[in-house]
Amino acid sequence: MKGGKSKAETKKADSKLSIKKKETKPKPKPTKKEKAGKDPNKPKRPPSAFFVFMEEFRKTYKEKHPNVNKVAVIGKAGGEKWKSLTTAEKAPYEARAAKLKTEYGKKMDAYNKQAESGNNAADDEEETSDKSKSEINDDEDDESGEEEDDDE
Numbered sequence: 001m002k003g004g005k006s007k008a009e010t011k012k013a014d015s016k017l018s019i020k021k022k023e024t025k026p027k028p029k030p031t032k033k034e035k036a037g038k039d040p041n042k043p044k045r046p047p048s049a050f051f052v053f054m055e056e057f058r059k060t061y062k063e064k065h066p067n068v069n070k071v072a073v074i075g076k077a078g079g080e081k082w083k084s085l086t087t088a089e090k091a092p093y094e095a096r097a098a099k100l101k102t103e104y105g106k107k108m109d110a111y112n113k114q115a116e117s118g119n120n121a122a123d124d125e126e127e128t129s130d131k132s133k134s135e136i137n138d139d140e141d142d143e144s145g146e147e148e149d150d151d152e
Helices: 007-017 049-064 071-084 087-128 133-144
Strands: none
Touching (some): 049 087
C-alpha cells in the first residue's frame, strides 16, 4: 500500500483527536492485617440499658406468647415497647446498666493490671519452650514408666 494509510494509523490519529479518558486501574485489594487473638479472660462489655430491658422483656414475652420462637419477632416487639416507654419507665434499666458499666470498669482495671504484670511471664514461657506439646507429653510418659514397645 503505497501512500495509503492503514487502519492502524487512522486509529492512532483518531485517538489523538478524541477526548482522553482517565485510565481507571483496579485498586489493589488492601492486605488483611492479622487480628490479635481474643483473650478469653478479658471481661465482656456491659449491656446497654436497652439490652438490660430486653433480658426481662424476652421472659415476659415468651410467657405471654409461647408459640413465637422467631428472634426477629421478639426483637421487633421489644424495640416497639422500648420506644413507647417514658424516661421514667426507662430509669431502672438505665440505672442497672450504669451499675454494670462501673463494675466492668473495675474488672477492666484489674484485668489491665494483671495483663501488664502477667503478660511478661507468659511471653517468657512461650519463648523458652522449643518442644511441641506432643514431645512434652512423650517426655512425661517416659518419666512415669509407661513406655510403649513397638512390636512390628
